Amino acid sequence: MTLEAESYDFVVVANRLPVDSVTEPDGSQGWKLSPGGLVTALEPVMRSADGAWIGWPGAADTHIDPFEHDGITMVPVALDETEVERYYEGFSNDTLWPLYHDVIAQPSYHREWWDSYVTVNRRFADRAAALASHGGVVWVHDYQLQLVPGMLREKRPDLTIGFFNHIPFPAYGLYSQLPWRRQILSGLLGADVIGFQRTADAGNFQRAVRRLFGYETRGSSIRVPLEDTSERRPEKSRTVVARAFPISIDSASFAELAQNPDVIERARQIREDLGNPKTILFGVDRLDYTKGIRHRLKAFAELLQDGRLDAEETTLIQVASPSRERVAAYMELRDEIEMTVGRINGDYGSIGRAPVHYLHHGYPRDEMVALYLAADVMLVTALRDGMNLVAKEYVASRIDGDGVLILSEFAGASDDLRQALLINPHDIQGVKEAIMTAVDMEPRERKRRMRALRRRVLENDVAKWSQTFLDELSRASHASGGAPVPGGADAEDAREDRE
Template identity: 75%
Template sequence: MTKTPEPGPVPAAYDMIVVSNRLPVDYEEGPDGSTGWKSSPGGLVTALEPIMRAADGAWVGWAGVADREFDPFEHDGISIIPVPLTPDEIEDYYEGFSNDTLWPLYHDVIAPPSFHREWWDAYVRVNRRFAEAAARAAAEGAVVWVQDYQLQLVPRMLREQRPDLVIGFFNHIPFPAYGIYSQLPWRRQVLEGLLGADVIGFQRAADAGNFSRAIRRLFGYTTRGSTIEVPDPDGSVRRVVARHFPISIDAAGFEEIARRPDVQARSREIRESLGNPSTIMLGVDRLDYTKGIRHRMKAFGELLRDGRLSVEDVTLVQVASPSRERVETYRQLRDEIELTVGRLNGDQSTLGHQAIAYLHHGYPREEMVALYLAADVMLVTALRDGMNLVAKEYVACRFDNDGVLVLSEFTGASDELRQAVLVNPHDIEGLKDAIELAIGMPHRDRTRRMRSLRKRVRENDVANWSATFLETLTGTGRITPGVSEALALSLDALAGAERLLVALDFDGTLAPIVDRPDEARATPPARDALIRLAATPDTRVAIVSGRALASLVDVADPPEGALLSGSHGVELQLDGGSVTVDLRDTEREHLRRLTRIVEEAAATVDGAWVEFKPAGVALHTRRLSPHVGVALQQDARERVTRALRGITVRAGKSVIEFAVRSNDKGESLRRLRQHAGATAVLYVGDDVTDEDAFAALEDGDLGVKVGQGKSIAAHRVRSPEEVAELLGLLAERRATAVGDPPGWT
């Protein structure tokens, strides 16, 4: 515990800000009257600490003490900005609206939610206070990452105050289906609040889908795959990404604790204190009605009652940490659970063997790891859970590759941990069968399952989660070399599509960027893979480029039967030949004037050149220094906008394009999908202009961004060489799924 800091100055301007209901520190008063701050490390803190230190970050949140105002201070290298709450606000905003309205509603109304207008008013007021604190602390263009359901209005409030900010939001709990969500009287206001973010993250794909459907039902906004098109007040359209980023744990940290001799010794002590039963089953939960504690106790009690299990052989340890004990629903739940434990122990325990060891405490991490090591079977039977990190903690600790995880299919963790014994906790008979299966599972099967589970948890740890989210939000971060496991799994799913369209940008994707665009060529491995894909049954290949169609045909040397899109979709070459959009007379006149203006701008700087297209022109600045190129592009943009109206301007890598007919790669991809009759699409691109194509992807499609830069694509590779690797992998798996093309050996 560090001493209470002296009052600090007004917050500085920070480049990275995390906003959450609680700070990563707790305020404590010692027995001698001393006061100070103690770290309350969790998975989120572990993931974000190094990022925040590197980015000069600050954490905005409530200190956990009512009616106390604290000045900003620094703790363990992180700037802390406390937000005060009054006792009434804690009761109405936190215990009321957050935990007695939103929590039960978002967990499928397992308990009935309460709707009170004064709670909503407090929620709005407190959200505004958090937003104002973040806005004051944020530097120009800073990244602000808002956490969880207590602060769903903050993104829009921030955007209204500071439109320069990059705003992310992550929802740690489920998002319900529209039929449930629609019960909320303030349903539109909450969605409007969330849509202030640039990226909205969810635990499961189903949650992101529920959110997008709610947006369509209530606002009618266009949604394409994971992208929502949100109209801004100035008439422009802002793209918001809403997709799943499953959270995880510090897997290496848990395993490190589990390997300590003192923790392993404590694990053996736990088994001895329980009478060394053949099997210890473990449940670890907050005392919450969503966790399914009653269901697992009912199943266990019936197994003992019916003689399918013996209390001499099997003991259930249930850790139920205190939770929201000022809320009446939780007080009632505690009474019910403790009554059930008493009855079951009274009916089934013997003098030497207790049926259930019930522990209503919170424990330090080392003790929890010892419990995980002592447990032969881990029971995670939540009725609804955004993720459930306990399941991942158990797996991370089992470095001995032993133990069985029984996991509810209604947890987010079940999407990833498929080698667990998956159960429907509402089905008591099925739950009883699953418990018996876990207890009697042969050692070889336990080992096989646990190895698979541990591989998944290690590779998708909390650091990977935060990096993936921030990479999507900001376009920065380290890209994993080669084809990542997550991308390979997505390719597996795509390979089995009924009719597949493989569409790719050319420059920077199939072909490395070169100084002379007429010398660009696809890498030989990429071209070979495209030829194999084009020859595979029910598979079409398309190249989608900003180049004029004639130039694209010349440099791409497309495989037989390939579909081509040039000039950002103005030109299409389908199976029946080329198609060019006919221009109206006014558009032809605008094109003539546009060409003259851009040529005049290009003539002012040696090395710039103009590419002519059917509906526009492109000014290339690749041969210029970055500073000179940017200045020339800005000069050309100003000349065009002063002289002509209704011109579409599109900036790319070292190029700015002007068009008299609005079209983009997204519209082109939709036309290609329709022509090919594709049931699934892979799109790969490297440029800003490819974002329109990524936005056009639908559920079941796959987008891959090449290189750095902000993108709504779900996956990334580093270079055209890795695009070739990706295509080769897809060609192999597609051939396995639908059969080899004629002539393959």
Template identity: 60%
Template sequence: MSAEQSLREVNVPRDGYDFVVVSNRLPVDRDVAEDGSSTWRRSPGGLVSALAPVMAQRDGAWVGWSGAPDEDLEPFDHDVFHLVPVALSELEVRRYYEGFSNATLWPLYHDVIASPEFHRTWWYAYRRVNERFARQAAETAAPGATVWVQDYQLQLVPRMLRRLRPDVTIGFFNHIPFPPTEIFSQLPWRRAVLDGLTGADLIGFQRPGDAQNFQRCVRKYLGVQFIKGTAQFSESTADGEETSWTVNAGSYPISIDVESIKELTADPSVRARAKEIREELGNPETVYLGVDRLDYTKGIRHRIKAYGELLHDGELSVEDSVLIQVASPSRERVDSYRQLRELVEGMVGRINGQHDTISHTAIRYLHHGYPFEEMVALYLAADVMLVTALRDGMNLVAKEYVAARQDNSGVLVLSEFTGAAEQLRQAVLVNPHDIDGLKEAMLHARDMPRTEARKRMVAMRRQVLTHDVVDWSQRFLDDLAQHAAAHAPGGDDDATAAGARAGGSHE
């Protein structure tokens, strides 16, 4: 039996769910107690916070992996979520997740900062796992349901799902950048990936440039032209009939859970912790802060190099300033990430060895995760936030810092290669590859007059507070619903309103 034939066999549930989210991970994490017992807790992050109320209102289900290999769980309920686990073997985790997703697609989509690897066994695993996710979604969705597929690990799911369940409305959101044609063309399975994505009714990207890159790739490799963000697709069914559909593709910049940050910044214990952090650092004049996953796309080495040179040049001193670098562990079984950790820790060790005193440390390097309360305390304690990513779909840390500065103080130094730079234009924008320019920006941020810093922060906070993650999800789902209504029998088949919006930028 061929893969296409097997995909056409699915049990359509009569009592399925009207709204289904499909993502690599379920929105829960497992907590294991000292006695070995375990419980589930809601995962942190804006996506989960944004979709929780939608799940509660629309009878929703979430399809995803539990995070543990070789674990076969039955569907279960937690909080407002009905959770439908998808099992992955240890081999599939290595090939589909660590391999094709994070050693092929991730570097390719981030401008080949690290060299992507192309292995057929990884691709076969990626395709097989995507089929499993598509089938599980098809067997979970009610007739006429809305299914929202998330991110680069599941790019084949939309077309697979359309073949299984042509009655459902399919959205897809790409949380990372989408590369230009010249880079995407390196992928041996480029047509299959584009084929998979164009099974969706609405495809969302972080920036207009990402949507344009995608549309150019579709035109080059599938021969289909997007006009004002809209294109027509068709294929033959197993019965030899022709089926067609309309695809909209556009920009929907994601944001953060502003309300949770507001609550924490107003919490006396969090504010006291921020003050305590500065005291533990010796109350320096300037606290620089970097918060990242330990990933080669984040520009951590560039930031540390610039800071070290400022100390060497005498422009900064350990008595007056300190850099806190939080580098959360990430994909530590992938070789490039292990190598990055060694490089970063070596740089930090050399700089601290040269400049530390008995009472002052140049760089406080923290290689572990923290509760979100501690992160907000760090945002409140920092005078200058350094976001120096070499390539980033959005970078929500930049927005979290802005949201936390309720007194409108602080300065954001922001890489121009992040999606956030298109929305937070009042930040001090930098090219992190330009080490001299980065050093100048760090000093400019330190010396910026308070009135100018306040004016910049007020404008950035207005943008972030107005366009939060709930606004993001609602705009995407509203456009997806309008698309579905326009293409229902008797609907306005040209979908001009939704298509025009999808073709532009939602800021």
């Protein structure tokens, strides 16, 4: 029996496979697990439940048979060049992304992009329907695949289906602009449990459902009418749970890396290479217009101009990893950021001393932890962000109990990390004051705040996030008479009953 012919009790469906292609020393092509909290959280469940992960390999016109990697079955879904352009770069990232991020950039609405989105979602749904065992569990992830739950429900009503939205869900006044707003909601309501990063996002979704469909909502529950009320399905409705499950990180692994002598030495070397400035400010983001990079650069430049910060004593490191480089809005953003950095360094720099060190590439995790340890102040100025895990990575890495986190109130992480200095990134004067508060903060106050932040991040890690979601999915499955959910509370009860 081939891998594709097997069935699986637990299937994850995401836009991307959790592996990257690598060239082995002998020249052959191999795979390595991608770094990321989602992979870390689901690995144990996938292995124990004999799970499969469905996703795109990341390159157009790449046709690969299912394969096993590190105990997990990988099931690639191919996209051709046109689908990458229309489904991924187009509808996902030039329609949904800006719309769901409060229209910071103007969304584009094209019918051919929507048609491609439907086609690709159908392909993912068909693959999941073919792979999932009877009564199995399918967990679908993120905005690229919002139609998959509904499509799966039509083909496989025996399945327990979860969906998690990793980005914000917009208020109805914005969401209502979407020409295909009803179709997206119908797709999501095919799930038994729909997870969001923030309570406000879940509330926005429920309001959209009430406005467009008139369905009854109570607490986190939505009553969805059933079209089939025959003898086989005599009930008139099913319950969908829509609530917040704030995602987190593998905090223990960051704390462990921060204790590595090589990483500690690298942090010391970074400060030395920068001339041992009094204060290092640090920002790390994908190069995206939602991250507020322009706002923090403006605030920093004004502090230098006002003389409140000294360019000889203060350095800003800005890491901006490449993102969606074929999308026009991102190309324009890169040009603007690089021009701004050049202007600041030209106005306030000196020989051997640049106020801003701008780095347009990604870094491995150990280098990132070294940068977190080297930074006195972490700047997270997102204009809109589902969660922002960088804020949590910084906190988890600060095993010395030092450092100050400046955090946008428009990032989901602000719900958890209340001991950060919370800012409105649109208020440049407020950002400036927060930076000065962080720079001048007494060591005792820094440590008090960081201690509280670390307690929160270490207690609520990514394993707890996945467990909480699977427990909710397990309750939904149990209520509908379904099988125990792998990794959920009912699975442990079922195991004990068998024993």
